[in-house]
Amino acid sequence: MAPSNFTHGLMGVNLQMDNVTTYSLWLSIITVCLAVVVSRLVQGAVSKIRHLFNLRSDPVQQSYWARNGTVIWPWLKKNLIYAPLIRKRHNRNITLARLDMGIIPSRFHTTLLTLYILSNVAYCCFINYKSCNKAAIFAELRGRTGHLAFVNMMPLMIFAGRNNALIPLLRVSFDTFNIFHRWISRLVVLESLAHTFAWMAGKNYADKMMGEQDGMARALRGNSFLIWGLVSLAAMVIIFVQASSAIRHMAYETFLHLHQILAFFAFLGAAIHGHKGDLPLTNYVYVTIGLWFLERFIRWSKIIYRNFSLTSSTRVTVEALPEACRVTYELQRPWELRPGCHVYAHFPTLTWSLSSHPFSIAWYDTRPTPYKTLEDEKLPSTTQDLGLPLPSRTTTSITLIMSKKAGMTAKLHAKALASPSGIINIPGYVEGPYGGLESLHSYGTVLLFAGGVGITHQLSHVRDLLQTYNDSTSAIRKIVLIWSVRTQDAFDWVHPWMTEIFQMPHRRQVLKVLLFVTKPRHAGDVVSRSTQVQ
Numbered sequence: 001m002a003p004s005n006f007t008h009g010l011m012g013v014n015l016q017m018d019n020v021t022t023y024s025l026w027l028s029i030i031t032v033c034l035a036v037v038v039s040r041l042v043q044g045a046v047s048k049i050r051h052l053f054n055l056r057s058d059p060v061q062q063s064y065w066a067r068n069g070t071v072i073w074p075w076l077k078k079n080l081i082y083a084p085l086i087r088k089r090h091n092r093n094i095t096l097a098r099l100d101m102g103i104i105p106s107r108f109h110t111t112l113l114t115l116y117i118l119s120n121v122a123y124c125c126f127i128n129y130k131s132c133n134k135a136a137i138f139a140e141l142r143g144r145t146g147h148l149a150f151v152n153m154m155p156l157m158i159f160a161g162r163n164n165a166l167i168p169l170l171r172v173s174f175d176t177f178n179i180f181h182r183w184i185s186r187l188v189v190l191e192s193l194a195h196t197f198a199w200m201a202g203k204n205y206a207d208k209m210m211g212e213q214d215g216m217a218r219a220l221r222g223n224s225f226l227i228w229g230l231v232s233l234a235a236m237v238i239i240f241v242q243a244s245s246a247i248r249h250m251a252y253e254t255f256l257h258l259h260q261i262l263a264f265f266a267f268l269g270a271a272i273h274g275h276k277g278d279l280p281l282t283n284y285v286y287v288t289i290g291l292w293f294l295e296r297f298i299r300w301s302k303i304i305y306r307n308f309s310l311t312s313s314t315r316v317t318v319e320a321l322p323e324a325c326r327v328t329y330e331l332q333r334p335w336e337l338r339p340g341c342h343v344y345a346h347f348p349t350l351t352w353s354l355s356s357h358p359f360s361i362a363w364y365d366t367r368p369t370p371y372k373t374l375e376d377e378k379l380p381s382t383t384q385d386l387g388l389p390l391p392s393r394t395t396t397s398i399t400l401i402m403s404k405k406a407g408m409t410a411k412l413h414a415k416a417l418a419s420p421s422g423i424i425n426i427p428g429y430v431e432g433p434y435g436g437l438e439s440l441h442s443y444g445t446v447l448l449f450a451g452g453v454g455i456t457h458q459l460s461h462v463r464d465l466l467q468t469y470n471d472s473t474s475a476i477r478k479i480v481l482i483w484s485v486r487t488q489d490a491f492d493w494v495h496p497w498m499t500e501i502f503q504m505p506h507r508r509q510v511l512k513v514l515l516f517v518t519k520p521r522h523a524g525d526v527v528s529r530s531t532q533v534q
Contacts, residue, residue: 007203007219012139014128015280018147021123022281025151028119032112036170051442054475062444062477083107103245105179113183120148120187124194135209138202145195149188150270150281156184157288161295162344162434171437182243189236196233225276232269235262253351253407267292299431303346306333307429316347316428320416321401322489324453325409327359328399329430335396337364338436339460345400347428350411356431357408359400362456363463363497366396398430401493403453440465441474450483452490458483459497466504466511476510484516491515 006012054062068074085104105113127140158164159181167174203216220226239262241247248255267289274282307314315330327345344356404413416424440446440461448458462481468474485491491498501507 006133006135006139007199007206009277010143010279012133012136013143014140015143017126018144018280021144021148022151024119024123025148028116029155033166033170036172040171047439047442051475054442054444055472057444057475059444059477062475065444079107080111081108085110103179105183109176109179113180117183117187120152120191123148124191135202135206138198138205142195142198142202145191145198146279147281149191149195150274150279150284152184152188152191153267153270153288154284154291156181156188157291159184161291162431163295163298168437173437174434185243186240189240192233192236196229225273228269228276229273230269232266232273235266235269238262239266264292303429303431306331306335308332313427314429316426318412318416318424318426320413320419320422321492323404323413324490324493325402325404325413325416326399326493327402327412327428328397329428331396331398331430333396334366334394335364335398335433337361337396337398337433337460339440339464340438340457341433341436341460342457343398343400343430343432343434345402345428345430347408347412347426349427350408350415358434359402360454360457360460361398361433362401362459362494363399364396364460366394401453401456441468441476444475445478446476446480448479448481450481452485453493455483455490455494459494459501462501462511463497463504466501466507469510470505479511480514481511482514482516484518486517486519488517488520 050065054065083106085107104110124141124144127137127144129137131137131140158166159177162174164174164177166172167177200216203219207213207216220230239259242255242262243259267285271282271285271289273279274285309332312332314332317328317330319326319328340360342358342360344358346356402409402412404410415426416422446461446465448461450458458481462479465474465476465479469476501511
């Protein structure tokens with residue numbers, strides 16, 4: 001058969017083996033997910049038993065749970081699951097010529113990623129090298145790499161979403177899924193490049209055998225199938241370069257929106273490329289695009305529902321603090337908040353785009369909302385309405401601490417500081433809540449560590465554990481909060497909430513706070529006369 005027949009269409013493509021690779025990839029993903037589900041069920045059962053056993057136990061009885069019943073699980077956690085890839089530090093950044101090139105995954109994440117990437121490489125190499133027609137080998141490689149790129153687009157899109165259904169199901173954080181999203185996206189780009197190079201090599205070989213010149217240029221001219229494939233590839237390559245950590249951190253908002261636009265054209269080009277060529281897995285790309293729009297629809301539906309009503313919207317109050325801002329949102333509808341949650345804050349008047357920034361919820365309150373005057377309220381229309389009790393009304397407010405950095409937080413701090421009172425009201429809304437997947441109620445002793453503004457994540461846990469201790473619904477007997485700050489100015493960030501925590505019942509016998517000031521102005525500033533706060 002003429003070599004030119006293998007440069008287009010599905011001639012020479014091993015569809016049967018391509019389908020096997022599809023099933024193998026999805027089987028590997030599903031197997032890992034099922035293993036995580038089983039481990040979470042076991043952990044949940046152990047946590048429930050520990051919770052019930054320790055509710056009425058004293059510290060001596062609780063010491064039973066401090067001893068490991070097996071050496072296997074502690075060894076796995078120490079050497080694989082929680083271990084950094086190298087040395088002793090987690091989330092170490094890769095630097096090249098003083099440029100931040102990204103974060104090294106943990107040992108467990110690296111193991112999963114390595115196995116997944118090597119499996120893709122093996123599938124690409126598993127082709128029929130014994131074919132007497134060299135063009136057929138290029139065609140099979142072209143089909144295999146393009147096929148795998150289409151298959152990997154779906155988990156790539158699923159792992160990128162904040163509303164990923166696997167997050168609550170597997171109890172795995174969005175940050176972990178984001179790591180897999182980045183590495184699978186790199187894999188898709190490399191497979192797309194290999195797909196293109198295989199086509200170019202096959203086309204070049206066929207042209208030589210047929211004695212043709214400029215065959216590649218003629219093939220591209222007016223061929224929408226190839227042109228849209230190149231559009232998708234060009235968008236992917238730009239994303240590959242633009243998403244590097246060094247460029248991403250220089251101008252994150254610009255990166256984010258350019259990234260989304262390029263991703264849209266990458267998927268669009270791939271969809272048209274597959275449709276024009278009647279390729280088998282084009283439906284995968286359609287589903288991927290559908291998932292992208294669905295995730296966006298869910299996000300904006302939540303934002304609109306939770307921040308806007310027919311008569312008003314979320315009220316935002318910003319208070320300037322030393323090197324930070326205290327931002328309070330008075331929400332339109334009640335939220336169900338868990339300790340350790342975070343939200344994404346939007347300030348349309350501060351940034352030129354619809355960008356959002358993640359912040360931990362430092363404090364939240366739910367209080368009754370007073371009724372309006374009779375002129376504003378709807379009067380009862382029937383005699384039965386006169387005897388009905390008034391429906392309960394509550395207002396939820398959440399407060400964030402935004403440390404002053406560059407960009408949006410610096411603008412917000414400067415704007416609040418310029419006000420005579422240091423307090424301003426600006427338009428804004430929040431998206432969330434996210435996170436808060438873990439419960440600490442089954443533990444007798446809890447150690448909480450925080451550095452700087454990271455105290456916001458731990459405050460909700462301290463408050464929740466003290467409340468559940470007073471309600472006798474948790475096993476907590478001792479809480480130790482360790483907070484390291486540069487200067488004592490950071491104490492002003494959380495002063496009202498720490499005051500409220502210190503006034504809670506049984507605080508003295510349960511909570512101990514250890515403060516470390518690394519750069520005090522005076523030696524006397526770090527001297528404490530309390531045994532519970534040192």
